[in-house]
Amino acid sequence: xxxxxxxxxxxxxxxxxxxxxxxxxxxxxxxxxxxxxxxxxxxxxxxxxxxxxxxxxxxxxxxxxxxxxxxxxxxxxxxxxxxxxxxxxxxxxxxxxxxxxxxxxxxxxxxxxxxxxxxxxxxxxxxxxxxxxxxxxxxxxxxxxxxxxxxxxxxxxxxxxxxxxxxxxxxxxxxxxxxxxxxxxxxxxxxxxxxxxxxxxxxxxxxxxxxxxxxxxxxxxxxxxxxxxxxxxxxxxxxxxxxxxxxxxxxxxxxxxxxxxxxxxxxxxxxxxxxxxxxxxxxxxxxxxxxxxxxxxxxxxxxxxxxxxxxxxxxxxxxxxxxxxxxxxxxx
Amino acid sequence: xxxxxxxxxxxxxxxxxxxxxxxxxxxxxxxxxxxxxxxxxxxxxxxxxxxxxxxxxxxxxxxxxxxxxxxxxxxxxxxxxxxxxxxxxxxxxxxxxxxxxxxxxxxxxxxxxxxxxxxxxxxxxxxxxxxxxxxxxxxxxxxxxxxxxxxxxxxxxxxxxxxxxxxxxxxxxxxxxxxxxxxxxxxxxxxxxxxxxxxxxxxxxxxxxxxxxxxxxxxxxxxxxxxxxxxxxxxxxxxxxxxxxxxxxxxxxxxxxxxxxxxxxxxxxxxxxxxxxxxxxxxxxxxxxxxxxxxxxxxxxxxxxxxxxxxxxxxxxxxxxxxxxxxxxxxx
Numbered sequence: 001x002x003x004x005x006x007x008x009x010x011x012x013x014x015x016x017x018x019x020x021x022x023x024x025x026x027x028x029x030x031x032x033x034x035x036x037x038x039x040x041x042x043x044x045x046x047x048x049x050x051x052x053x054x055x056x057x058x059x060x061x062x063x064x065x066x067x068x069x070x071x072x073x074x075x076x077x078x079x080x081x082x083x084x085x086x087x088x089x090x091x092x093x094x095x096x097x098x099x100x101x102x103x104x105x106x107x108x109x110x111x112x113x114x115x116x117x118x119x120x121x122x123x124x125x126x127x128x129x130x131x132x133x134x135x136x137x138x139x140x141x142x143x144x145x146x147x148x149x150x151x152x153x154x155x156x157x158x159x160x161x162x163x164x165x166x167x168x169x170x171x172x173x174x175x176x177x178x179x180x181x182x183x184x185x186x187x188x189x190x191x192x193x194x195x196x197x198x199x200x201x202x203x204x205x206x207x208x209x210x211x212x213x214x215x216x217x218x219x220x221x222x223x224x225x226x227x228x229x230x231x232x233x234x235x236x237x238x239x240x241x242x243x244x245x246x247x248x249x250x251x252x253x254x255x256x257x258x259x260x261x262x263x264x265x266x267x268x269x270x271x272x273x274x275x276x277x278x279x280x281x282x283x284x285x286x287x288x289x290x291x292x293x294x295x296x297x298x299x300x301x302x303x304x305x306x307x308x309x310x311x312x313x314x315x316x317x318x319x320x321x322x323x324x325x326x327x328x329x330x331x332x
Numbered sequence: 333x334x335x336x337x338x339x340x341x342x343x344x345x346x347x348x349x350x351x352x353x354x355x356x357x358x359x360x361x362x363x364x365x366x367x368x369x370x371x372x373x374x375x376x377x378x379x380x381x382x383x384x385x386x387x388x389x390x391x392x393x394x395x396x397x398x399x400x401x402x403x404x405x406x407x408x409x410x411x412x413x414x415x416x417x418x419x420x421x422x423x424x425x426x427x428x429x430x431x432x433x434x435x436x437x438x439x440x441x442x443x444x445x446x447x448x449x450x451x452x453x454x455x456x457x458x459x460x461x462x463x464x465x466x467x468x469x470x471x472x473x474x475x476x477x478x479x480x481x482x483x484x485x486x487x488x489x490x491x492x493x494x495x496x497x498x499x500x501x502x503x504x505x506x507x508x509x510x511x512x513x514x515x516x517x518x519x520x521x522x523x524x525x526x527x528x529x530x531x532x533x534x535x536x537x538x539x540x541x542x543x544x545x546x547x548x549x550x551x552x553x554x555x556x557x558x559x560x561x562x563x564x565x566x567x568x569x570x571x572x573x574x575x576x577x578x579x580x581x582x583x584x585x586x587x588x589x590x591x592x593x594x595x596x597x598x599x600x601x602x603x604x605x606x607x608x609x610x611x612x613x614x615x616x617x618x619x620x621x622x623x624x625x626x627x628x629x630x631x632x633x634x635x636x637x638x639x640x641x642x643x644x645x646x647x648x649x650x651x652x653x654x655x656x657x658x659x660x661x662x663x664x
Contacts, residue, residue, distance in 0.1 A: 033433070034423075034426060034431070034432065034433075035432075035433050035633050035635075036414070036415075036522035036523050036632070036633065037523065038523065038632075039522070039523075039631065039632050039633035040433070040631055040633060040637075041610060041629060041630035041631050041632070042629050042630055042631075043629060043631065043641075082368070083368075090662070090663070091366075094366060094657075094662060099366070099656065099657050099662060100366065100367075100656060101365070101366075101367050101372070101652050101656050103655075104648070104651040104652055104655040104656050105648045105651065105652065107651065107655070108644055108647045108648045108651055109644065109648075190368035190371070191368050191369065191370065191371075278373060294629070295627070295645075296628065297373060297374050297375065297626070297645075298373035298374055299371065299372055299373050299374075299375065300368075300370075300371050300373070301367050301368065301371035301372060303367075305372075308648075309375075309644075309645060309648055311644075312440055312441065312641075312643075312644035313627075313629075313641060315440045316436070316437045316440045316441075316640075316641055319436040319437065319439065319440055320433050320436055320437065323435075323436040323439070324431065324432060324433050324436050325426075325431050330422070330426060330431060331422070
């Protein structure tokens with residue numbers, strides 16, 4: 001086992017817990033703020049969550065940062081996507097040029113965006129027949145995710161992805177870890193037609209069948225996932241170690257996150273889910289994880305767009321605690 | 333009939349329609365933007381909506397403005413609120429000092445906030461026994477709402493309110509216009525207990541019974557509404573005349589809006605609903621109006637907070653059209 005992979009396996013079972021004092025301070029202040037107690041409902045919970053993971057009684061979202069991990073997938077050979085594989089590299093260029101939906105959303109949210117290449121033009125193996133990546137490639141992907149987070153100066157991490165074929169990999173991970181009827185985990189991704197959907201279901205079935213008996217969630221990621229899924233799982237853990245709360249995006253990010261939850265039940269406590277995707281497997285995954293999304297707008301883009309759309313809500317939740325007086329402060 | 337009231341009655345039946353060219357241009361561009369067609373789902377619809385009402389094919393939210401109308405209510409004598417009536421004036425001061433939830437949210441959204449006093453400390457009559465306001469007071473309230481909008485330099489209007497007792501007035505308006513079981517329109521407002529809820533239901537029943545046979549929606553607003561409800565109805569119409577799309581907040585704003593929809597079925601076409609309130613009558617009202625809220629977070633504050641929380645979504649929807657290239661622009 002090489003260092004980054006070892007770091008991931010070791011860290012996920014020794015995760016820091018939230019700062020209970022900060023959490024409690026915000027929850028108590030929320031009950032006394034100049035508004036009817038409970039009137040902000042979930043947003044007060046979000047503020048306390050941010051406080052607990054930022055480890056401060058004055059949580060804030062001033063420097064949200066998005067990391068978009070991009071990789072290519074050998075399973076596209078099975079005809080599982082509406083778009084050709086080289087769209088991944090075109091989109092990577094668009095993110096970097098600031099000519100994309102996620103960068104447009106980020107400008108509104110006041111967020112920075114970095115797109116990380118974890119294998120664009122260097123596809124994983126076809127998961128129907130062999131492991132998506134070697135242990136060395138897994139190691140490299142873990143390091144990429146961890147190091148990207150370690151370079152950030154941020155107070156909220158938005159996680160997104162891009163990779164033609166990656167909803168197939170996500171479905172395979174979700175089906176392998178979540179069980180049940182495989183077809184229920186497979187959706188239309190970027191919008192494939194009925195025949196394509198049949199091919200996609202068959203591809204996921206083949207991949208999942210190939211690894212029956214593989215129980216280790218990181219091995220599931222290596223076998224039927226993708227480099228960007230591995231990098232995102234590592235990024236989530238790196239964020240936890242840096243007291244950085246995380247906003248998770250759609251199906252692919254959540255499938256990667258699910259591997260962590262399978263490895264350690266509280267591994268996603270520092271993560272909120274920005275939105276529920278129109279990809280049907282996402283709602284299923286969120287139910288398994290017990291996560292309620294902030295937004296439910298039928299979006300299905302990826303790129304971190306659904307999580308970015310929720311960033312202002314987290315910022316408002318925090319400001320609703322720190323920038324509003326209590327009854328005592330106002331009347332006292 | 334005095335001039336402002338006449339303006340309201342006349343305008344509501346002669347409303348401008350949206351700019352179909354701008355609407356269509358954005359809807360068509362949305363289908364060709366550098367992302368899978370339909371991936372932003374409702375947000376693309378929101379962008380086209382903004383284009384149609386801003387009358388431009390490059391819609392934007394750069395200067396969102398919130399108007400918070402505040403008034404007092406004689407029906408508080410019935411013990412319908414958890415808070416004493418003088419809280420209205422304290423909150424008005426808090427908005428103006430920038431020490432409130434709505435001003436904290438507005439800072440995140442980049443919005444301005446103006447709180448308009450339409451009768452704080454000058455309560456309406458008790459709607460159980462008499463009309464909330466005279467025709468002259470109605471006229472004054474219409475003018476206040478209209479003139480506040482006419483003074484704005486904005487591209488999106490957020491409408492909110494404050495007024496201890498005003499969910500009772502809203503319930504009476506909704507019950508009078510919406511029909512059905514009165515109790516179903518009455519909720520806990522700022523959080524009244526079971527006994528208070530019984531008193532509130534009884535008060536609404538008395539008010540609604542008193543005006544049986546009053547069919548004119550503006551007369552319903554005058555009889556059982558409140559000055560801030562009248563001002564908000566006028567503000568919605570003034571916004572329509574100034575090509576200003578509107579984000580509606582919770583139950584009280586929506587009840588005021590319902591009077592307009594009752595007067596003219598397309599009167600709210602330039603309005604979106606920011607959120608669905610935890611006040612149960614709100615969901616009922618939205619179903620009647622055929623409006624789907626952008627957010628559904630169980631908030632129940634008022635002040636325009638639920639609409640303000642949705643402002644960044646509208647801004648992102650617009651930027652997702654104007655600030656992202658089409659496939660042709662990017663690859664061409």
